[in-house]
Amino acid sequence: xxxxxxxxxxxxxxxxxxxxxxxxxxxxxxxxxxxxxxxxxxxxxxxxxxxxxxxxxxxxxxxxxxxxxxxxxxxxxxxxxxxxxxxxxxxxxxxxxxxxxxxxxxxxxxxxxxxxxxxxxxxxxxxxxxxxxxxxxxxxxxxxxxxxxxxxxxxxxxxxxxxxxxxxxxxxxxxxxxxxxxxxxxxxxxxxxxxxxxxxxxxxxxxxxxxxxxxxxxxxxxxxxxxxxxxxxxxxxxxxxxxxxxxxxxxxxx
Amino acid sequence: xxxxxxxxxxxxxxxxxxxxxxxxxxxxxxxxxxxxxxxxxxxxxxxxxxxxxxxxxxxxxxxxxxxxxxxxxxxxxxxxxxxxxxxxxxxxxxxxxxxxxxxxxxxxxxxxxxxxxxxxxxxxxxxxxxxxxxxxxxxxxxxxxxxxxxxxxxxxxxxxxxxxxxxxxxxxxxxxxxxxxxxxxxxxxxxxxxxxxxxxxxxxxxxxxxxxxxxxxxxxxxxxxxxxxxxxxxxxxxxxxxxxxxxxxxxxxxxxxxxxxxxxx
Numbered sequence: 001x002x003x004x005x006x007x008x009x010x011x012x013x014x015x016x017x018x019x020x021x022x023x024x025x026x027x028x029x030x031x032x033x034x035x036x037x038x039x040x041x042x043x044x045x046x047x048x049x050x051x052x053x054x055x056x057x058x059x060x061x062x063x064x065x066x067x068x069x070x071x072x073x074x075x076x077x078x079x080x081x082x083x084x085x086x087x088x089x090x091x092x093x094x095x096x097x098x099x100x101x102x103x104x105x106x107x108x109x110x111x112x113x114x115x116x117x118x119x120x121x122x123x124x125x126x127x128x129x130x131x132x133x134x135x136x137x138x139x140x141x142x143x144x145x146x147x148x149x150x151x152x153x154x155x156x157x158x159x160x161x162x163x164x165x166x167x168x169x170x171x172x173x174x175x176x177x178x179x180x181x182x183x184x185x186x187x188x189x190x191x192x193x194x195x196x197x198x199x200x201x202x203x204x205x206x207x208x209x210x211x212x213x214x215x216x217x218x219x220x221x222x223x224x225x226x227x228x229x230x231x232x233x234x235x236x237x238x239x240x241x242x243x244x245x246x247x248x249x250x251x252x253x254x
Numbered sequence: 255x256x257x258x259x260x261x262x263x264x265x266x267x268x269x270x271x272x273x274x275x276x277x278x279x280x281x282x283x284x285x286x287x288x289x290x291x292x293x294x295x296x297x298x299x300x301x302x303x304x305x306x307x308x309x310x311x312x313x314x315x316x317x318x319x320x321x322x323x324x325x326x327x328x329x330x331x332x333x334x335x336x337x338x339x340x341x342x343x344x345x346x347x348x349x350x351x352x353x354x355x356x357x358x359x360x361x362x363x364x365x366x367x368x369x370x371x372x373x374x375x376x377x378x379x380x381x382x383x384x385x386x387x388x389x390x391x392x393x394x395x396x397x398x399x400x401x402x403x404x405x406x407x408x409x410x411x412x413x414x415x416x417x418x419x420x421x422x423x424x425x426x427x428x429x430x431x432x433x434x435x436x437x438x439x440x441x442x443x444x445x446x447x448x449x450x451x452x453x454x455x456x457x458x459x460x461x462x463x464x465x466x467x468x469x470x471x472x473x474x475x476x477x478x479x480x481x482x483x484x485x486x487x488x489x490x491x492x493x494x495x496x497x498x499x500x501x502x503x504x505x506x507x508x509x510x511x512x513x514x515x516x517x518x519x
Contacts, residue, residue, distance in 0.1 A: 121344060
């Protein structure tokens with residue numbers, strides 16, 4: 001049974017790899033389905049903005065308080081708050097948190113939608129109508145998810161840093177100018193390039209994995225639920241694993 | 255011009271769904287496939303449009319061997335076969351993101367349809383065809399601008415039929431078209447299938463549990479059980495069959511039919 005489950009996941013990941021190949025090919029050759037991508041940008045990007053704003057705002061608040069408390073406790077000095085929070089946000093938290101939120105919001109929704117289409121035979125109808133589900137349905141969502149993840153990551157970084165700055169100003173008596181001056185010494189444009197690259201890769205891998213689980217979905221509502229759970233778990237693991245690998249690569253390059 | 259199965263076998267995992275199944279449906283015939291759930295009725299239909307490929311045996315639609323087209327270079331031939339077949343799925347299978355009008359018009363806008371008729375239909379012509387097919391399934395034009403989720407399940411089924419009919423298929427495949435419908439909608443969909451089969455004179459294969467409908471409109475009735483064909487015969491022979499499963503189906507049906515019912519075909 002264990003081997004059966006392992007084999008099923010392996011086959012699904014193989015399908016995810018095939019989907020990724022087809023999506024990249026379509027990106028190179030077209031059709032680019034700009035109108036559908038714009039529609040999906042609105043659904044995925046604008047639709048995810050409130051949750052990203054709230055979640056990263058609170059993350060900034062908690063992170064600054066925690067870092068400050070530990071600095072104060074261990075060093076009796078909080079002057080490094082801007083540098084520590086800035087690096088932590090731009091290199092890690094501001095990228096991983098939006099990516100994981102995209103997994104739970106967008107990845108789950110992509111799997112549930114496509115899996116429902118599969119069990120209600122819409123995908124068979126696609127075949128009969130000569131509609132390529134990858135080109136027609138998945139590609140616009142993939143492109144929109146990639147762009148939206150990058151944009152949301154940048155927004156998330158900005159929000160987290162602003163909240164961190166406000167916390168530092170109100171609780172630890174920094175002034176904002178001083179905060180940003182110290183921050184600028186610790187982060188540079190290369191950090192932002194790494195953040196954009198990481199978020200683009202996260203945004204790129206979520207839809208193929210989510211859609212592969214949907215396309216392998218079997219049974220009724222229970223099958224859709226199982227596919228969605230599997231997709232969210234696998235996408236989360238993929239994001240965390242890739243985060244580790246990319247961080248190691250960027251650290252080596254730096 | 256026919257649909258032909260030659261010794262077709264198909265398994266999913268360890269479960270054998272079709273076991274050496276052979277039959278032929280000739281042009282203009284109406285074939286009903288009956289049987290208990292999970293006996294391979296829908297799988298049989300999906301072999302015809304190449305959604306499934308047999309593990310062994312061959313499936314022919316006219317001169318085309320569909321079973322050899324499900325992958326590789328012959329996918330273009332499969333497109334030709336699919337153009338000839340219209341399938342009404344068990345679920346309405348409408349595209350949620352499109353209005354009912356766009357769903358029905360979808361096949362008419364395709365490159366393949368334009369190639370088939372030798373030109374591209376104008377928007378006015380597409381609208382005319384959509385309205386014509388809509389009247390065939392007894393729906394009012396008001397539902398055209400609505401999305402599938404804004405109309406009832408019964409209406410969705412009819413829209414699905416209109417979509418199937420729009421490109422003028424030569425073969426109509428119905429997969430349990432009355433599943434999930436109330437008795438009134440069921441009888442109206444059955445009447446519709448019967449009328450379409452007679453009016454359009456297309457070859458139809460209907461997967462169903464509805465023996466009463468089968469007895470009224472089928473030229474041939476096929477019983478599938480345990481992956482094998484138990485019986486394939488005209489309705490008159492089916493009624494007099496001594497096979498227990500067939501008798502059970504017929505007995506259940508007779509209880510639902512009016513006392514003065516008789517076979518008139």
